[in-house]
Amino acid sequence: MPSRVRKVPPTVKVRRSKVHGRGVYAGESIRKGTRIIEYTGKRVPERDVTDDENDPHTFYFGLDNGIVIDPEIGGNEARWINHSCDPNCESIDEDGRIFIYALRKIEPGEELSYDYALQIDEPITRKSKKQHECFCGSPDCRGTMLGL
Numbered sequence: 721m722p723s724r725v726r727k728v729p730p731t732v733k734v735r736r737s738k739v740h741g742r743g744v745y746a747g748e749s750i751r752k753g754t755r756i757i758e759y760t761g762k763r764v765p766e767r768d769v770t771d772d773e774n775d776p777h778t779f780y781f782g783l784d785n786g787i788v789i790d791p792e793i794g795g796n797e798a799r800w801i802n803h804s805c806d807p808n809c810e811s812i813d814e815d816g817r818i819f820i821y822a823l824r825k826i827e828p829g830e831e832l833s834y835d836y837a838l839q840i841d842e843p844i845t846r847k848s849k850k851q852h853e854c855f856c857g858s859p860d861c862r863g864t865m866l867g868l
């Protein structure tokens with residue numbers, strides 16, 4: 721898809737979401753292919769991060785090279801973007817930096833989402849799917865935020 725990097729990125733707003741906690745919403749109409757926001761934060765080796773196994777909530781964004789982005793330090797609004805099984809955005813790794821792009825035209829006030837496609841170390845079971853249960857509400861919801 722052709723990407724569109726605007727000099728001034730589109731405005732986004734953080735507010736409560738019906739999907740989960742807080743979410744991020746388009747503050748204006750956003751054209752397909754537009755780079756919306758970078759997922760910023762401190763780079764930390766995955767082995768050094770401590771996530772509660774019983775709590776699936778996480779702000780860490782895992783990269784393919786064993787590094788995670790921790791938005792607690794240097795993070796921005798992107799940390800609040802929720803997952804959807806029928807997303808309007810996608811996350812793209814550009815040399816280790818993660819950018820969120822519009823997959824289609826997004827109307828003002830629409831919640832932004834991308835497919836987390838979460839990876840876990842153990843085999844995917846009914847239990848692990850349930851632990852990462854998805855509440856995106858889309859007709860095509862696969863029921864889990866895990867990448868199947």
Ligand SMILES: C[S@@+](CC[C@H](N)C(=O)[O-])C[C@H]1O[C@@H](n2cnc3c(N)ncnc32)[C@H](O)[C@@H]1O
Nearest residue numbers: 740741742776777778799800802803854855856
């Ligand atoms: C990066 S945070 C997104 C912001 C989150 N809504 C909040 O208020 O903290 C990611 C976490 O949000 C929750 N989440 C995001 N999308 C979800 C979805 N579609 N269904 C269920 N939980 C979701 C999960 O707990 C996930 O680990």
Ligand SMILES: [Zn+2]
Nearest residue numbers: 805854856861
């Ligand atoms: Zn879903």
